[in-house]
Amino acid sequence: MRLAELKGVGKARLEALERAGLERAEQLLWRLPESYTDYDDRCEVASLASGRRCAFLARIKSVSTARVRGATRVVAKVFDQTGEVACVWFQQPYRARQLEVGAVQLFCGLVTRYRGVAEVVSPRVLPADTHGIEPVYAPIRDIPPKTYAGLVRQVLDAGLPLEDDLPAAIRQRFSLLPQAQALRSIHFPESREALERAMRAFSFRDLLFFALAVRRKRLGPGMGFAMKANLAVVQPFLDSLPYALTGAQERVLRQALSDMESDAPMARLVEGDVGCGKTVIALALLYCAFENGFQGALMAPTEVLAHQHAEEARKLLGPLGVRVALLTGSLRAAQKRETLRAIEAGEADLIVGTHALIMGGVQYRRLGLVVTDEQHRFGVRQRLALEHKGQAPHVLVMSATPIPRTMALVLYGEMDVSVVDELPPGRKPVATRIVPERKREGLYGFLRATVEAGQQIYVVCPLVEESEAVDAASAERTARDLASALPGAKVELLHGRMKGAEKEAILDRFAAGETQVLVSTTVIEVGVNVPNATVMVVEDAERFGLAQLHQLRGRVGRGEKASWCFLMADRPTARLRALTETNDGFVIAKKDLELRGPGELLGTRQSGMADERTLALFSDVSLLPEIQALADEVYAAPEEPAHAALLEAARRAMAARGLEVARN
Numbered sequence: 001m002r003l004a005e006l007k008g009v010g011k012a013r014l015e016a017l018e019r020a021g022l023e024r025a026e027q028l029l030w031r032l033p034e035s036y037t038d039y040d041d042r043c044e045v046a047s048l049a050s051g052r053r054c055a056f057l058a059r060i061k062s063v064s065t066a067r068v069r070g071a072t073r074v075v076a077k078v079f080d081q082t083g084e085v086a087c088v089w090f091q092q093p094y095r096a097r098q099l100e101v102g103a104v105q106l107f108c109g110l111v112t113r114y115r116g117v118a119e120v121v122s123p124r125v126l127p128a129d130t131h132g133i134e135p136v137y138a139p140i141r142d143i144p145p146k147t148y149a150g151l152v153r154q155v156l157d158a159g160l161p162l163e164d165d166l167p168a169a170i171r172q173r174f175s176l177l178p179q180a181q182a183l184r185s186i187h188f189p190e191s192r193e194a195l196e197r198a199m200r201a202f203s204f205r206d207l208l209f210f211a212l213a214v215r216r217k218r219l220g221p222g223m224g225f226a227m228k229a230n231l232a233v234v235q236p237f238l239d240s241l242p243y244a245l246t247g248a249q250e251r252v253l254r255q256a257l258s259d260m261e262s263d264a265p266m267a268r269l270v271e272g273d274v275g276c277g278k279t280v281i282a283l284a285l286l287y288c289a290f291e292n293g294f295q296g297a298l299m300a301p302t303e304v305l306a307h308q309h310a311e312e313a314r315k316l317l318g319p320l321g322v323r324v325a326l327l328t329g330s331l332r333a334a335q336k337r338e339t340l341r342a343i344e345a346g347e348a349d350l351i352v353g354t355h356a357l358i359m360g361g362v363q364y365r366r367l368g369l370v371v372t373d374e375q376h377r378f379g380v381r382q383r384l385a386l387e388h389k390g391q392a393p394h395v396l397v398m399s400a401t402p403i404p405r406t407m408a409l410v411l412y413g414e415m416d417v418s419v420v421d422e423l424p425p426g427r428k429p430v431a432t433r434i435v436p437e438r439k440r441e442g443l444y445g446f447l448r449a450t451v452e453a454g455q456q457i458y459v460v461c462p463l464v465e466e467s468e469a470v471d472a473a474s475a476e477r478t479a480r481d482l483a484s485a486l487p488g489a490k491v492e493l494l495h496g497r498m499k500g501a502e503k504e505a506i507l508d509r510f511a512a513g514e515t516q517v518l519v520s521t522t523v524i525e526v527g528v529n530v531p532n533a534t535v536m537v538v539e540d541a542e543r544f545g546l547a548q549l550h551q552l553r554g555r556v557g558r559g560e561k562a563s564w565c566f567l568m569a570d571r572p573t574a575r576l577r578a579l580t581e582t583n584d585g586f587v588i589a590k591k592d593l594e595l596r597g598p599g600e601l602l603g604t605r606q607s608g609m610a611d612e613r614t615l616a617l618f619s620d621v622s623l624l625p626e627i628q629a630l631a632d633e634v635y636a637a638p639e640e641p642a643h644a645a646l647l648e649a650a651r652r653a654m655a656a657r658g659l660e661v662a663r664n
């Protein structure tokens with residue numbers, strides 16, 4: 001079904017949907033909600049907790065409109081018998097007319113904190129008698145949520161043949177709802193119970209297909225490129241480094257080199273805490289591929305990181321003759337054409353980039369090694385697609401997040417695992433403190449001293465809401481506060497709405513020490529390396545996951561100087577305390593997994609691909625052992641008709657979602 005066949009989809013909306021990567025109406029069904037709002041699960045105003053999406057009934061006490069630097073802000077004070085809270089809308093002046101003082105409404109939105117005071121940003125305002133469970137979808141710019149839900153409803157009601165690709169025998173054996181029914185409940189749940197049953201069916205199907213699709217038999221001898229790979233080959237590179245490798249780095253490097261000596265393609269996952277020095281291992285291996293006459297690719301999850309890797313590669317490998325090309329989505333057309341040409345002509349030896357590396361049109365000359373960094377940030381789809389670009393290149397994936405074995409199998413298929421379990425010498429643990437709002441002035445004093453000592457500061461603001469505009473506005477507020485609290489310091493703001501080049505310029509200025517304070521939404525989370533930055537302040541820290549906070553903290557403590565991480569939060573929760581107690585990312589990741597489930601680890605939320613987000617919500621880790629056992633069963637006898645049917649179904653389902661599945 002074409003998108004344009006949906007009622008209400010004209011030219012503008014069609015474009016908006018296409019920008020979000022949607023091509024056909026069916027895809028709306030597979031774009032599952034990110035979360036749900038349960039209107040019957042109501043909070044009291046006094047108990048509104050930061051970081052949660054809450055529905056609460058309240059009476060409107062006052063409504064005011066303010067204009068701050070050209071931006072309109074509507075603030076409604078609302079209350080119930082337990083307390084009062086401010087609801088804030090940015091750039092929606094019409095709100096002021098809609099809100100009637102004295103009326104009781106159901107408000108529903110994400111609670112955040114600004115300078116320690118709870119406020120609800122852009123809540124929805126509904127009649128007091130609203131009930132039921134409503135899905136929340138990842139927003140699509142220019143398509144209001146209500147409109148979007150209406151489109152989904154239309155597709156469901158169009159009665160498209162939703163053939164059940166999970167064989168009936170499997171459904172019965174594991175008591176799973178039929179597909180069509182599950183999908184309907186996922187999008188329009190009638191009750192909690194109905195939703196949970198549907199989610200279970202969904203998780204099961206999704207994870208099973210995924211497991212079947214991703215699980216390749218290890219490619220055997222003769223299928224890959226045997227290289228001359230040993231420490232001697234990479235010695236010129238190692239000699240050029242300003243430091244010696246740690247024991248752990250050298251061990252992992254040797255393991256990977258010996259993989260590359262074999263003509264069975266390497267499939268290795270390197271796990272190691274933030275800052276343990278994974279990049280240099282990757283560069284050594286890429287240098288080895290170069291020495292053997294192969295191209296190498298290094299894929300990073302963000303432009304900022306790709307940029308930084310490219311710079312590092314040019315600095316360290318350029319003098320050794322390696323020609324490094326950078327390929328990202330934000331290249332200008334002419335630049336991009338030239339880069340693609342150079343790659344195809346074999347005039348680029350190492351190609352560093354974002355997932356632009358795997359887009360159509362990239363023709364590698366002789367791709368011998370593929371490294372993906374911060375692996376957990378990528379959708380599996382991107383990773384497989386890159387692997388398929390070469391004959392059977394060696395594959396190395398790097399991650400700062402340790403992944404439990406069962407999940408790794410489902411996600412990556414058979415892989416060898418190396419762990420870099422040692423930090424470079426001289427690293428001081430980052431002292432981590434929880435700072436309540438009332439101590440903010442004291443913190444600013446500390447920041448002033450930091451700036452006077454010539455050191456630099458990161459301040460990270462959480463993503464506030466679906467809307468980048470709101471994020472930007474709230475980060476801007478923080479930047480202004482800081483600029484006035486730190487006279488003489490240059491404060492710059494970096495947020496998601498900025499263009500690639502603008503972001504890079506800001507990061508370059510920070511790296512060069514021209515800026516003392518970098519206020520940012522979470523884009524600096526991955527990989528940025530500025531050794532002179534010694535303080536990390538995380539606003540509204542409860543809003544972040546533990547592993548994420550640990551990653552953020554890893555941005556400081558990269559030089560010799562003592563470093564600090566301040567977590568702004570009024571309550572020292574168990575989660576935040578865990579961070580003050582250990583600097584060991586593996587301990588923290590385990591804790592995070594216990595506390596939050598696998599969605600974050602599956603790393604699908606940030607990948608920005610509509611169909612992959614879905615896994616985040618619908619992966620129930622408790623199903624994994626069952627699924628893995630079933631996948632074993634299937635692969636033990638793939639020719640058995642039931643198994644063959646299942647494999648075919650998995651292939652089709654994955655292909656429908658753009659995931660190419662290697663035939664084993």
Ligand code: ADP
Pocket residue numbers: 243244245246249272273274275276277278279280400424425527529558
């Ligand atoms: P991560 O594993 O988090 O990706 P990086 O590769 O970014 O870590 O390395 C962090 C920092 O440590 C970089 O500045 C890098 O130059 C430095 N580094 C890496 N290995 C060593 C080493 N053996 N000795 C000293 N510094 C090192």
Ligand code: MG
Pocket residue numbers: 278279373374527
């Ligand atoms: Mg890294």
